[in-house]
Amino acid sequence: MERSEIVSQILAILEDVAEISPEDVTEDSVLMDDLDLSSMEILTVVADLEETFGLRIPEKELRNFVTISDLADYLAAHAG
């Protein structure tokens, strides 16, 4: 899948989970700071991404997700 498609998926899920408009998000947006997401919301976003992309992200990877770009990088490398 193209990286741009992955980012659009992330933005769509963010909008659904936390009602954040895609226009307010860039790849550099920090999940907890810029986007003001709680850890519960971040994990809900991750769960929805896992379902969308049909994968399970290992526990120890979760703490690496600080920005939108981190999520997109991981999915680009691991989603089939």
Add this chain to the structure above:
Amino acid sequence: MAEKIKVPAGVYDMVTRCMEQEFPDNVAIRYVAEDGKTVVEKHYREYARDIRKMVTYLKNEVPDLKGRSVVLLSRNCYEFCVASYGIILAGGVLVTLNQKKTWDELEYELGQVEPALILNDGIDYGCRAQLEAAYGPLLRPMDCYKDSTPGELTNCVDHDGLMMLMFTSGTTGRSKGVMLSERNMCSTLVTYSEVAENWITNRLPAGQELPLSHMTLLPLFHMACFVCVMSYPPAGWALNLCGDIRDFYRDLGLMHSDVMASAPMLVETIYNDYKRGRVERLNGLWDLCCSSAALDPKMLEELAANGFVVNQCYGMTETFGDGILNFTQTADHMSAVGKPDDHCEYQLDETGEICIRGNSVMLGYYKDPEATAEVIDKDGWFHTGDLGRIDEDGYYYITGRKKNLIILANGENVSPEELEHKLAVCPAVQECIVKEKSQKICAVVYCAEERQAEVKDFITECNRTLPLYKRISAVEFTAEPLPRNALGKLLRK
């Protein structure tokens, strides 16, 4: 409505009477199997048999277990509950640790308790290699007991001795082991049995029957949820276990749950679902037991006015989760933490600090008599660190915090000093304090204006090394040195 719950005399009584005689055919534990679809049900009969197996296993593995620590390092699972009872009834000291902590913290806590064994779920949370290198020969899988024979149980628990250790954030950086006894547990069970009888059972929604089920999403290593492992068997009710927040809606959808112990962040999540018309995904959840930090009373009022029952609990690890409870469903006292019951004594000391005295107050902090003496005075009053006031109706309200600790919406306690030490490493940071702002962790940094970007990058990188709940999510810069008191100490307000 409900039959009177018979509060057990101790852990032995809980297994041999509540589980094996009173409720052997009730469901004790539910969880979703590996396939993500099938719900597994364990009845109290099987639960008790597995506890007996665990006792046999531990006694064989560690013949001199009496008084030694066995650590649980695992996400929520059935075996966690089995082991909690098994360790205590094998004569060991139960220690529950947060498996998601950094190795630096885990290494310290493991070093403190000198474990005889560590039961763990095998998942790499980021420091699996260090754990194996340091403690490899002591590691056992959570289901290590499965091939053992169910053994005889004896009531070997010293009612006033050290039964379990649970760690809580220290105010000066390092965490502290809270020493708890069986007497502490039983005292709390009196309170929670009354909650079940008088408050939850008498408010059943139409069509809802007993026994009830509890969605166990908060981590079991934490007192807010661990207390359910001990308080549900006397009623014959069930725990529905969720091992990973990512599976929350899936598991809630597969396992109808009546009650959920909830940190404020979870209550807000439920509230958002309600506001956005997504109540169906909650699958009939109706009772929220809120604890760990203060909640927005307006939100609670709205939930209460729309079919939810809201219980607020002000308790702490140091009192085995016991404390002040608030069952009000109306606006007048929604912002209170509640009204003390008569199981413990409560008072405000001369500084306005809330103090508790009674059977639920811990034995002390592990290997730290000085810290113990700071919080338990000569008359036995435990000083909570929270400042309060009492209104004319006897309701307690939290007005501030005396100890330097951030308590967040997810219920986690975070030591500001620990994070300040991390930030001090950044060459651009001249001074900093870490504080709570709108329930988030905020760093206030004094540095040269042209170096602000450097500090921001440093914090972003620093956050990558921290568990989600400890991340610094806001930064404020100041061009002036931070205010200090007469002794030169940084002011936190």
